[in-house]
Each structure stands twice: as C-alpha cells, then as structure tokens.
Amino acid sequence: MSGTNSERVLIAEGPAIILVEPQLGENIGMVARAMANFGLAELRLVKPRDGWPSEKARSAASKADHVIDGAKVYETLEEAIVDLNFVYATTARERYGFKPVRSPVVACQTLQQKFKAGEKTGILFGRERWGLTNEEVALADEIVTFPVNPAFASLNIAQAVLLMSYEWMKCGMEDHAETLFDALDQSPSTKEQVFGMFEHLEEALDARNYFHPPAKKPRMIDNLRAVLTRRAFTSQEISVFRGVINSLDRFPRQWPRKVVPRQQKAEKGEATEIEGNDGE
Amino acid sequence: MSGTNSERVLIAEGPAIILVEPQLGENIGMVARAMANFGLAELRLVKPRDGWPSEKARSAASKADHVIDGAKVYETLEEAIVDLNFVYATTARERYGFKPVRSPVVACQTLQQKFKAGEKTGILFGRERWGLTNEEVALADEIVTFPVNPAFASLNIAQAVLLMSYEWMKCGMEDHAETLFDALDQSPSTKEQVFGMFEHLEEALDARNYFHPPAKKPRMIDNLRAVLTRRAFTSQEISVFRGVINSLDRFPRQWPRKVVPRQQKAEKGEATEIEGNDGE
Numbered sequence: 001m002s003g004t005n006s007e008r009v010l011i012a013e014g015p016a017i018i019l020v021e022p023q024l025g026e027n028i029g030m031v032a033r034a035m036a037n038f039g040l041a042e043l044r045l046v047k048p049r050d051g052w053p054s055e056k057a058r059s060a061a062s063k064a065d066h067v068i069d070g071a072k073v074y075e076t077l078e079e080a081i082v083d084l085n086f087v088y089a090t091t092a093r094e095r096y097g098f099k100p101v102r103s104p105v106v107a108c109q110t111l112q113q114k115f116k117a118g119e120k121t122g123i124l125f126g127r128e129r130w131g132l133t134n135e136e137v138a139l140a141d142e143i144v145t146f147p148v149n150p151a152f153a154s155l156n157i158a159q160a161v162l163l164m165s166y167e168w169m170k171c172g173m174e175d176h177a178e179t180l181f182d183a184l185d186q187s188p189s190t191k192e193q194v195f196g197m198f199e200h201l202e203e204a205l206d207a208r209n210y211f212h213p214p215a216k217k218p219r220m221i222d223n224l225r226a227v228l229t230r231r232a233f234t235s236q237e238i239s240v241f242r243g244v245i246n247s248l249d250r251f252p253r254q255w256p257r258k259v260v261p262r263q264q265k266a267e268k269g270e271a272t273e274i275e276g277n278d279g280e
Numbered sequence: 281m282s283g284t285n286s287e288r289v290l291i292a293e294g295p296a297i298i299l300v301e302p303q304l305g306e307n308i309g310m311v312a313r314a315m316a317n318f319g320l321a322e323l324r325l326v327k328p329r330d331g332w333p334s335e336k337a338r339s340a341a342s343k344a345d346h347v348i349d350g351a352k353v354y355e356t357l358e359e360a361i362v363d364l365n366f367v368y369a370t371t372a373r374e375r376y377g378f379k380p381v382r383s384p385v386v387a388c389q390t391l392q393q394k395f396k397a398g399e400k401t402g403i404l405f406g407r408e409r410w411g412l413t414n415e416e417v418a419l420a421d422e423i424v425t426f427p428v429n430p431a432f433a434s435l436n437i438a439q440a441v442l443l444m445s446y447e448w449m450k451c452g453m454e455d456h457a458e459t460l461f462d463a464l465d466q467s468p469s470t471k472e473q474v475f476g477m478f479e480h481l482e483e484a485l486d487a488r489n490y491f492h493p494p495a496k497k498p499r500m501i502d503n504l505r506a507v508l509t510r511r512a513f514t515s516q517e518i519s520v521f522r523g524v525i526n527s528l529d530r531f532p533r534q535w536p537r538k539v540v541p542r543q544q545k546a547e548k549g550e551a552t553e554i555e556g557n558d559g560e
Contacts, residue, residue, distance in 0.1 A: 034439065036429060036432040037428050037429055037432055037433070037434075037435055037439070038427075038428060038429060039429045062434065062436075063432075064432065094460075094461035095461075097463060097464060098463055098464060098466065098514075098516065098517060098520075099463055100463055101459045101461060101462050101463050102457070102459065103456060103457050103458060103459050105450075105456040105457065106456075106457045143463075145459050145460060145461065146446075147318075147446075147449055147450060147453060147458065147459070147460065148317050148318060148449075148460070149316060149317055149318060149319045149449070150460060152316040152317055152343075152344065153317070153460075154317075154342065155317055156342075159314065159317070159439075159442055162439055162442060162443070163442070163443070163446055166426075166427075166443055166446075169427055169428075169429070170385075170427060173427060176383060176385040176386075177382070177383050177385065177386045178383060178427065179381045179382065179383050179425050179427070180374075180425060180427065180428070180430060180433075181374035181375075181381060181425065182381050183377060183378055183379055183380055183381050183423075184377060184378060186378065234378075236378065237378060240378075
C-alpha cells in the first residue's frame with residue numbers, strides 16, 4: 001500500500017440500511033457483508049420472516065459480525081425510521097407519483113451532503129420477491145433506482161445494497177481514480193535514458209548485421225525507435241529492457257559465415273544463417 | 281417509462297467475463313445474473329471445478345439463461361483470452377510490479393474507449409478462495425481493484441462481477457443522473473399559480489380568524505408564504521394543495537362563539553374553541 005493511500009480515512013458511518021420484511025437469513029448476511037465491504041455498519045430489520053438472530057445470516061455475512069451484532073429489529077417500518085431525517089426508497093418498478101426519482105450516483109451525492117450537514121439518513125430495501133409497497137415508498141423522501149438492463153431488471157437485495165454501499169464509498173472519495181494500492185513507484189524516463197537504450201540496442205544489433213542492406217539502415221533505425229518510444233517507457237522499464245539486451249548480447253557477436261544444417265540450428269536454439277536480417 | 285428513457289439503446293455487448301477455476305456452480309449462476317442485469321453476455325470459464333454445464337449455475341442465474349447457454353469452457357487461461365486485444369485482471373491484493381492499477385471507473389472508461397475502437401476486451405476474475413495467481417495477472421494488460429473498506433476487503437466473485445458490470449453500463453450512459461423511469465411529468469409553477477395558492481389559503485384562514493391578533497397579520501402572512509415557497513411547488517403540486525384547502529374549507533366558516541366541551545370536540549373531530557389561533 002502506498003504512503004498516500006494507506007492514510008486514507010476510512011468512512012465507517014453513513015446511511016442506515018433498512019430491510020423491510022427480509023425473508024432469507026442468507027440474504028441478510030450477504031447484505032451485512034456488502035455493507036462491511038464499503039464501510040457501512042447500521043443495519044435495521046423490519047419483521048424478518050425467519051426471526052432474529054439468525055445463524056444463517058451470520059454465516060453468510062463472512063465475518064461482518066459487527067454489522068450482524070449491531071442489527072436492530074422493528075415491528076413496523078415507521079418505527080424503524082422515526083429518528084432519521086431523510087430516507088430513500090429503492091425500487092426497480094416504476095411508481096407513478098410526485099416523488100423525485102434519482103440514480104444511485106445522485107442519491108449518494110445527496111446522502112453525502114446530508115451526512116456532512118449532520119442529518120441522519122437511511123435507505124429502504126424491499127422484500128426479496130416483490131419489493132416495497134406503495135405505502136412504504138410513500139414514507140420515503142425520494143426514490144432511487146438502478147440503471148439496469150430493462151430486459152433483465154431484477155436485482156436481489158444483497159446486490160442492491162452492494163451497489164448503494166459502493167456508490168456511498170465512492171462519493172466519499174475525492175478522486176474516483178484512486179486505488180487502494182498502486183503499481184511500483186516509477187519515474188518517467190529522461191531522453192538521456194531513452195537515447196542510451198537506443199544506442200545500446202542498435203550497437204548490439206549492428207554487430208549482428210541486423211541493419212542490412214546498409215542503405216536501409218537509417219529507415220530501419222527510425223522504425224525501431226518509433227516502436228520503442230510509443231510505449232513511453234519509465235526509467236525502471238528502461239533498466240529492465242537494457243538488462244534484456246545485455247543478456248541477449250552474451251551470445252557471439254561475430255556473424256557466422258558458415259552455414260549450419262537446419263536441424264543442428266534448431267537444436268542449438270541460436271539464429272545462424274539468415275537471408276537478409278531478423279527483421280524480415 | 282418516460283419517452284426519452286424508453287428509447288435508450290440497450291448495451292448488450294462489452295467485455296468478456298472470464299472466471300478462472302470457479303468452484304461453485306451457484307457463484308457462476310450469480311455471475312451470469314449480474315452480467316445480465318447490466319447488459320453483458322459473454323461468459324468464459326477456465327476449468328470450472330464441478331464441470332459444465334451446471335444445473336446449480338442455471339438455477340442461481342435466475343433466468344439469465346442466455347448467458348449460461350452461451351458460456352464457453354477452456355482448459356487454460358491462455359486459450360480463454362487468445363482472441364482478445366486488451367484484458368484487465370481484478371485483484372483485491374496488492375501486487376508488486378510495473379502493471380498499472382486502475383479503479384473500476386477508470387477501467388470501465390478504458391474498456392468503453394476500446395469497445396468503440398472495435399477492440400475485444402475481457403476482465404479476469406480469480407478463484408473464490410484465493411483469486412488469481414501472479415502468473416495469471418501477468419497475462420493481463422492492467423489491474424483493476426475495488427475501493428473497498430481496507431479492514432473488510434473480500435468481495436465474492438459475483439459481487440466483483442456485479443460492480444464491474446454496473447460500471448460498464450454506467451460508462452455507456454451519457455448522463456449518470458439518468459434513471460429508467462421518472463416522477464410524473466411536472467412543470468415549475470408560475471408566480472401567478474403561487475400567488476393564487478397564497479390568496480386561496482389566506483382567505484380561508486382569515487374567515488376562521490387565523491390571523492389573530494390583527495396587528496400580527498402581516499408578519500404571519502410573511503412567515504406562511506415563506507413556508508409555502510421554500511419547497512418550490514410544481515404546478516401539479518399546487519393543484520393538489522388547493523384541493524386540500526378546498527376540502528378543509530367545506531367546514532363552517534363562521535367562528536363559533538359557543539364553547540364546546542373538550543370531549544364533544546374530540547368526537548366531532550373539528551376545531552372549535554381556540555385561544556389565539558391554530559398557528560400557536
């Protein structure tokens with residue numbers, strides 16, 4: 001983990017996730033896991049069908065025990081959200097009404113704004129089979145729906161919670177291109193390093209008559225340098241590449257005039273008699 | 281579904297999803313479902329542990345049969361990607377090396393660019409328990425990793441495929457605020473409509489001596505109008521609100537001078553004798 005990224009502040013607070021009459025303990029567990037993956041911890045359950053606590057939920061939570069242990073159970077949706085200031089209802093079905101409909105990106109921006117203003121927020125998720133009732137949606141402030149394939153729109157609740165949790169964490173990041181770890185630190189190469197690579201390679205190739213016929217040499221060098229520069233090698237990559245040239249350069253530099261039979265050539269694994277040059 | 285959104289072109293092509301030695305059929309099925317949710321269809325399996333086809337996979341795919349039926353099985357990862365031009369490897373673990381590490385947002389932007397340029401792309405996902413080997417990652421062009429909670433970083437493969445598929449669909453959308461359906465079409469109210477609502481309500485309230493004492497009336501009107509304008513009612517909402525005023529206004533307008541006993545008042549459900557006004 002690079003210095004900068006390991007110091008990233010972990011978001012461990014955020015909207016409450018409210019599951020309305022969830023049926024399967026496995027799904028509750030997978031919801032808890034998805035929440036933990038993206039830094040959410042507050043799980044509220046309205047009348048879980050198979051009761052609570054649930055061993056199936058704990059098992060499916062894959063060690064997101066802090067979410068499972070902290071889950072609270074309510075008899076009604078109203079009780080589950082009385083202390084909140086702002087609530088989203090998730091739905092895949094079109095609801096006719098005045099209530100604003102938001103994408104997950106916009107919803108999570110709103111949730112972040114409210115979080116920073118000290119408001120308590122929540123996101124409602126409906127039953128596995130048929131979601132939220134219109135009466136339940138009416139208790140929310142706004143609707144959030146996912147940009148799914150219209151021909152295949154059903155997300156299960158764990159997937160829906162995962163996507164909202166993921167957008168929540170992304171919204172809290174300053175830079176969406178940020179990653180938890182990076183490639184090895186590398187510095188852009190200087191032209192001096194690039195020219196050094198050119199000369200190293202060209203000298204080794206020249207010793208083996210690669211630039212043949214001589215009249216073509218300037219054009220061949222242009223092409224070779226174009227191939228080598230398009231990738232914008234880093235300093236570190238140039239070191240690797242020059243190591244490769246050195247290693248190949250250990251073989252005899254003298255152009256063998258003697259023709260080696262094809263079979264013997266293959267056994268030796270070395271290039272020997274060549275018409276023209278390796279570049280053909 | 282509103283006119284504009286229903287005409288949205290469905291993205292049904294995109295990167296191949298390549299699962300390396302997946303173990304459980306259920307997970308392969310959930311991967312297929314996640315792909316179908318977000319318009320991906322090309323599933324490739326490298327040595328699925330429990331063989332192929334798999335009834336468990338079909339069942340877990342929840343009718344994403346087109347993905348299951350189209351899945352292809354390969355003996356090696358190399359065979360599974362030979363026809364592709366550009367490949368991402370997903371990993372949660374830091375890999376030391378030169379390979380660029382991207383966030384899902386950046387990776388999907390790259391995949392979209394390559395898709396539009398006619399390149400064939402793919403995304404590798406590792407085994408459930410321990411992901412991809414370093415040798416497998418080395419076959420990819422770049423690495424993609426998820427912005428997860430560092431303290432709880434394990435995503436299962438169906439979740440990882442879901443997030444990449446979701447980002448893929450979002451990248452193909454011009455507007456990330458777009459939703460598949462919208463609230464009822466509504467138009468912003470004109471000031472004429474707002475003033476009409478003010479007068480309607482204030483007249484009905486005035487008839488009931490709401491503005492009491494008279495000296496406070498201008499300030500009370502200011503406050504009331506502030507409450508009513510902060511929400512920026514639409515034309516349609518003003519219609520609803522005026523219907524509410526009309527309905528309440530059906531009750532007697534005359535200020536009853538007679539005091540009604542508290543119990544009788546409650547039974548009738550009407551406001552009767554009031555000290556001051558309703559606003560107190």
